[in-house]
Structure formats: C-alpha cells, structure tokens
Amino acid sequence: MLNFMMAGDTSYFHLMREGVFQISQIYPNARILIFDYGLLRNDINILSELSRRIEVIDWRPNIDDLSLVENDVNENQKHNLALAFNARRTGFIKRFRKFILKRFPKSSFSKKIELKALRFENLLLQKIKCMQHASQLCEGERLVFLDADAILFETIDDVFDAGADVNLTLADDLPTWENMSNITINSGVIFFGANSTARNAFLDAWWHQALETNEWLREQASLVHLLEKESREIFRVNSSSLLKFNNVKVKVRFLSCDQFNFIWMENSNPETFPDARIFHFTSRRQEKKLFWEILNYLRMRKANEHIT
Numbered sequence: 001m002l003n004f005m006m007a008g009d010t011s012y013f014h015l016m017r018e019g020v021f022q023i024s025q026i027y028p029n030a031r032i033l034i035f036d037y038g039l040l041r042n043d044i045n046i047l048s049e050l051s052r053r054i055e056v057i058d059w060r061p062n063i064d065d066l067s068l069v070e071n072d073v074n075e076n077q078k079h080n081l082a083l084a085f086n087a088r089r090t091g092f093i094k095r096f097r098k099f100i101l102k103r104f105p106k107s108s109f110s111k112k113i114e115l116k117a118l119r120f121e122n123l124l125l126q127k128i129k130c131m132q133h134a135s136q137l138c139e140g141e142r143l144v145f146l147d148a149d150a151i152l153f154e155t156i157d158d159v160f161d162a163g164a165d166v167n168l169t170l171a172d173d174l175p176t177w178e179n180m181s182n183i184t185i186n187s188g189v190i191f192f193g194a195n196s197t198a199r200n201a202f203l204d205a206w207w208h209q210a211l212e213t214n215e216w217l218r219e220q221a222s223l224v225h226l227l228e229k230e231s232r233e234i235f236r237v238n239s240s241s242l243l244k245f246n247n248v249k250v251k252v253r254f255l256s257c258d259q260f261n262f263i264w265m266e267n268s269n270p271e272t273f274p275d276a277r278i279f280h281f282t283s284r285r286q287e288k289k290l291f292w293e294i295l296n297y298l299r300m301r302k303a304n305e306h307i308t
Helices: 010-026 041-050 060-064 075-086 091-103 108-137 157-162 177-183 196-211 218-228 288-307
Strands: 002-009 031-038 054-058 142-146 150-152 166-170 185-192 240-245 248-256 278-280
Touching: 002 010, 002 108, 010 031, 010 041, 010 150, 010 288, 031 041, 031 060, 031 108, 041 054, 054 108, 060 108, 075 091, 075 108, 091 108, 108 142, 108 185, 108 196, 108 218, 142 150, 157 166, 166 196, 185 218, 185 278, 196 218, 196 240, 196 248
Parallel strands: 002 031, 002 142, 031 054, 166 248
Antiparallel strands: 142 185, 150 278, 166 185, 240 248
C-alpha cells in the first residue's frame, strides 16, 4: 500500500488541491493524509471530493503553540529569524519591512514580524511530528511526504526498489557547506520504506536534532546536521548508506532533486525545466497566476510526452 501525506493551511489550499488531484490521477487507490494547519471547512470538503481515500487530521492546536520555537531562542536570534522570514517576500513590502527591522528592531511592528517568523518556523518544525504521526497510522506500509507545494507528475514506485528506509532528495550541484548547508537536502519530498521501526528511529533522531538547532529553516538544517555527523562524504546522488539511529539500522539513500523534487524554478523558464517526477513550486511560483501558468504548461508537456 502506498500512502501520501501533506500539511498546510488555507493559504496553501490552491496548491494542495492540485497536489491531491495529481495523486488521485496517478495513484487512485492511494491513501492521502492531510494534516490540517488551518484549512477552511470548504477547503476540506473540496479535497475530500477529489479522492475517496482522503483522511484529514486536525493539527491546528500544535500550530498555535509556539513554545517549541520561542522558549529556546534569544532576542538576537528572533531578530535574525524575522530578517530571514522577510527575505522570502518580494517588492515594496519586503523593502519596507527590512527597513523597519533594521532601524526599529524593538518596535511593535518588528515584534509582529518576529512572531510571524516564529510561527513559520513552527509550521516547518511540526512537519516532523506530522511524519511521526503518519508513520504510526501507516505501519508496515510505504509513506511519501510531500510539501503542500510539491506536486507529483509521474509514478515513483521504482524509488523503493533499492530497499532504502529513507529516500531524501539532494541538490544536484551541492552548495558550499560554509554558508548554504541548510539547502543541501530539500526536506519537502521524502520517501519512506515500509520498515516502520527504521523510519521511526530516523524520525525520532531528526526530531531531537531539530530541538537542538536554532537556524533558519531549522527542520531542514537539522536534517543536514543529523546526517553530516556520519560524514559529508555520504551526500552523493544515487548513493546509499547504512546508518544507525537509537541502535536501529536505517538505510538512507539520496536521490536527485532534479528528478524527484525540482526546486529551482525561481530563475528559470518552464521550457528549461527537467523532466522531473515531482515539481516543487517555491517562493513566487506559489502565487496563483504564476502557479497556474506553470502548472498548465507542465500538464500539457506531460500529456504530449505520453502521446508521442
């Protein structure tokens, strides 16, 4: 049995809707777990109409509780998180917020941005807890985690042929470790094998590493740090390593982002995109107009490939 999971609130609904539609077309019998970070009732109704195997888990209380990301972060770290969070924006709003954060770091406006940044970090951190919960629900079965903005376009059954317990997507051109290590792996797509004991040991180790990490994008940075403890040499596309977490052996394999989690949309035209199985709509590509343009182009391209 193949299970998929994703998480998001109503601001991600347009992405989640298309993601669920794509899964239901490619794997009509797959179970789809939706972790509700703040969806509207109508959002849930629409998603439920797309697949008969949708299950919605209310995760809103965990999103509202910021204690995990607030208690162990000092004021300077909060300020840096706010600057990093603001960097995700574009245009005048980004410049205005940056000006306020720099010139008036203790203002109520700056504190509101810090609060939004902390909430965003908690949204990301909770992904690990959602995976742990989903792992229990899907015991003994394969599980695929997709960010709400990561959309499936092709079958991925062969990912599991190598027998890895955890399949992660690695940047094809590795960034420098000194200043870009937190994007070496993209945690928006993860393929888990059916060995529940192995994946639970991995997820538990990842969670504890995340609690010790105070960097921007902490859940992704902590994943890199967890594996970096073994060796930086294991970070190679199409390579597998047998690691041990909590005395449990876990086979971890690295896949190509360009094939299984294409994330480099921001400075590229759709015509240059590789023939990926999963396309990840990051940053401005999540905006509805751009999203629909790219999505429709990719669907048309895939349809033409199948015809020829």
